[in-house]
Structures are given as C-alpha cells and as structure tokens.
Amino acid sequence: MSIEEVCSQVWGKATSPGRARDNWSHIGDIERGIIPSTSMLAGTIPVACGVAYDFKLRGLDNVVLTYNGEGSTAQGVFHEAVNLAAVHKLPVIVVIENNQWAYGTPVHLECPTKDVADRAKGYGIPGLIADGQDVLDVYDKTMWAVDRARKGLGPSLIECKTFRAYGHGDHDDDRAARYRPSDEVEKGRSRDPIAVFKRYLVEQGVLSEEEAARYSPEGKDAPSTTDEDFPPEVVEYLKQGVEFAIKAPLPAAEEAFQWVFVEDKQG
Ligand SMILES: Cc1ncc(C[n+]2csc(CCOP(=O)(O)OP(=O)(O)O)c2C)c(N)n1
Ligand SMILES: [Mg+2]
DSSP: OOHHHHHHHHHTOTTSTTTTSSOGGGOOBGGGTBOOOOSSTTTHHHHHHHHHHHHHHTTOOOOEEEEEEGGGGGSHHHHHHHHHHHHTTOOEEEEEEEOSEETTEEGGGTOOSSSGGGGGGGGTSOEEEEETTOHHHHHHHHHHHHHHHHTTOOOEEEEEEOOOOSOSSGGGHHHHHHHSOHHHHHHHHTTOHHHHHHHHHHHTTSSOHHHHHHOOOTTOOGGGOOGGGSOHHHHHHHHHHHHHHHHSOOOOGGGGGTTSSOOOTTO
C-alpha cells in the first residue's frame, strides 16, 4: 500500500482504500490481501478463519495472519474462532502481542495461565513464544508457523512478549503513569525493538557504531521526535504522503449510501 493511500486513510479522503468510511487503524484492501480490522476485540479472528477456509476450498497455499492483544484472548469469540481453525486445520496464524496491559487491566486479570501461549493447548495446536522486542525472533517463529500451515497442518498461536511503552493511546498517558509502576515502565522501555536490532546489526558488522548512532528515534514518543531522528529519505517519503492526503478531495456525500448492501448490477 502506498504512503499516499495510508495518509489518505488518516485524513479520511476519497483517495483512501476505505474512502473515508473507517478510521486509520482499520485500513485494509481485499484486492491486496489486507483484511480491514474491526474495533471489536478478537473480531478479526473469525474473519481470518473464513478467508482461510476459502483458500483451503480453492486449494491455494495462502496463509492468513491475524494480530491481536493479550486482552483479546479473554473474549469468547477468540476461543470459538481458534477452536474452528483447529478443528478444520485452517491456515491461520493467531499472533498475540502480549504487551501485558489491556488499557488498565494487567495480564494476570485477563489470563489464568502462566503464558498466553498456553491457551493453545486447549485446542491441540502449537503455542509458540517469541521475544516481541526482537524482530528476527518474531520472524523465525512466524515463518515456522507459516510453513506448517502451508503443509496443511493447521493453525498456530504465537505469543510475542512485548511491552507497551506508553499509554493505551495518547489520551491514556497520564492515567497509565498512575496505574503502572515507574520501574516497570523504565525496564520495559530499555528494550526498545529498534535499539535491540541496531545492537545486533553492529555485532554482526552490518552497521558501524557511528551509523547506528546517527538516527535515534528509539525510546521517544511521537511528539518528542524531530526530523533529525530519521534519515532524510524517510522524512521526504512521509511528507510526500501527508501533502498528497491534505490536497486530496473528500468523497461525495452521495457515497454514504453506496456499498452498504450488495448492489444489483441491473439497477
Ligand atoms: C469487545 C470489546 N470490548 C471492549 C473494547 C474496548 N477496548 C478497546 S482496546 C481495549 C484493550 C485491548 O487490550 P489488548 O487486547 O491487550 O490489546 P492492546 O491494546 O494492549 O494491544 C479495550 C478493552 C473493544 N474494542 N472491544
Ligand atoms: Mg495488551
């Protein structure tokens, strides 16, 4: 998806895939295999199962990945959908980003097992644990599950152990600072995934210390970063998208009634 389309979705313009019908976080495009999500926690897992069932019926070896928080695993629909995927050996990978909080609810009040990955046992499917701060570990575990699904062996659950560096959203930062102990926040932020990956690249001799230190967005929230924290080509790329979206037209008001139901091609 192009940066122009992504920015258009944020600005709610006619040039966005959702044509201003949904917010930025629900971006998707069926033609390109990106399923738009819904706000209902875990609600995208049964949709992923439906898409996977279609792939299976058509004999394709495509795999569906669906990303959810650990809080979502306390929803009834999570269990129904994972059960369905397991029973029918659907090529679905359920990725759980365990950032240890669902708004103000800590993981131990959402999930009774030691690891969220243990939930997989009830469905007889693999439950993998990845270091969610390490991009390569997440990649390896994901590809293991993808290969397995491609062989027709069914779904896997991958718990990526991660950390919510700030509040649930900008609106939650102050509250988060009250309900989370500050040492927990400091410890979590110290393992920023960008810093972890940079360190690895330096160790492997791919990046020099000097190159690694040139740009440093890690550990900063959005309002604290400046253009200097990113390579100029990245800043230019983003500006291009933003400028395009600001100038783009809004959809026509009549569109509000279109595409709500399946339309009769005759009339
Ligand atoms: C069924 C449902 N209940 C409540 C909400 C409100 N809600 C939005 S995000 C959120 C917390 C989600 O926590 P988690 O699943 O851990 O994901 P995270 O945001 O931490 O990645 C809640 C309760 C919702 N969107 N859907
Ligand atoms: Mg969470």
